[in-house]
Amino acid sequence: MTALLEISGLRVSYPGVDEPVEVVHGVDLVVPQGRKVALVGESGSGKSVTARSVLQLDPDATIAGSIRLGGQELVGAAPKIVRGIRGSGAGLVFQDPLTSLNPVMRIGWQIMQPLVIRGVSKKEARERGIALLDRLGVVNAAARFDDYPHQFSGGMRQRVVIAIAIIAEPALLIADEPTTALDVQVQAQVLELLHEVADERGMGVLLITHDLAIVAGFADDVVVMRHGEVVESAPVDELFAAPKHPYTRGLLGAIPRLDSDPSVRLTSVADYVDTFETVDDEPAAPAAENGAAR
Numbered sequence: 001m002t003a004l005l006e007i008s009g010l011r012v013s014y015p016g017v018d019e020p021v022e023v024v025h026g027v028d029l030v031v032p033q034g035r036k037v038a039l040v041g042e043s044g045s046g047k048s049v050t051a052r053s054v055l056q057l058d059p060d061a062t063i064a065g066s067i068r069l070g071g072q073e074l075v076g077a078a079p080k081i082v083r084g085i086r087g088s089g090a091g092l093v094f095q096d097p098l099t100s101l102n103p104v105m106r107i108g109w110q111i112m113q114p115l116v117i118r119g120v121s122k123k124e125a126r127e128r129g130i131a132l133l134d135r136l137g138v139v140n141a142a143a144r145f146d147d148y149p150h151q152f153s154g155g156m157r158q159r160v161v162i163a164i165a166i167i168a169e170p171a172l173l174i175a176d177e178p179t180t181a182l183d184v185q186v187q188a189q190v191l192e193l194l195h196e197v198a199d200e201r202g203m204g205v206l207l208i209t210h211d212l213a214i215v216a217g218f219a220d221d222v223v224v225m226r227h228g229e230v231v232e233s234a235p236v237d238e239l240f241a242a243p244k245h246p247y248t249r250g251l252l253g254a255i256p257r258l259d260s261d262p263s264v265r266l267t268s269v270a271d272y273v274d275t276f277e278t279v280d281d282e283p284a285a286p287a288a289e290n291g292a293a294r
């Protein structure tokens, strides 16, 4: 499989009080062409920093290592080259659609912009924008095209953000917790849509999420991060069937299941990771799978 995005040895640091603080410590990650890769891990593990590094969105970050998108090296590339891939090389969807949209600009214009700045006529950009919004399930898309963001519900706004991210047909979509701000039913609709559109277009997706249920339904491959490092990566079925790293086993053990015994406590990551981290001192058995009553 050809690699669309290939990150290797990525290190990211920020200015600290006395010296720079490194928060991502040598991450390797591949998104093959047309595949959906979920990046999971606890809060603060470096998922967003890793994803934002691809498009160098953070002026304070110092980035080392290699990030190749479609074979092009982005670390150390001229700002013009990195700007050039935003939109057509890689599109971005963030968690909160309200902060991603300009509140005083009509949504249609925001959707058209990535095309217009690439030289597409306004007429064609408008037609393509309306068609995409319609494809993304916005009823009466032509009439709603000139509305402002506040006239849309949260779920509809996130469809607008997705439209902006994919209108210039990027080969890669980076979606950072794209449905966290939405209610569960709308979450499912938006993810289903992303899944379908990615398949239709053969678009690779890097999806950041906390939610392993989302991973199971959406991703082909999973990369698990902890403390700024990748601890495990595998195809989704393999990882769910036989997680290798204690941290991943802990994450999976913490998922509530409808068929589990309600009197039995769920395991937590700490049940596994403590064992892992103290393995040299005292080899203790982890709490049993979803089942060890205490």
Ligand SMILES: Nc1ncnc2c1ncn2[C@@H]1O[C@H](COP(=O)(O)OP(=O)(O)OP(=O)(O)O)[C@@H](O)[C@H]1O
Pocket (backbone or CB within 6 Å): 014, 023, 041, 042, 043, 044, 045, 046, 047, 048, 049, 050, 058, 060, 210
């Ligand atoms: N602009 C910044 N300046 C300094 N430190 C930062 C900056 N952005 C992120 N960090 C630090 O980098 C670490 C990793 O953060 P990151 O946002 O990537 O975590 P995450 O895994 O995406 O977490 P979450 O799931 O909560 O979004 C954290 O310790 C965070 O405080």
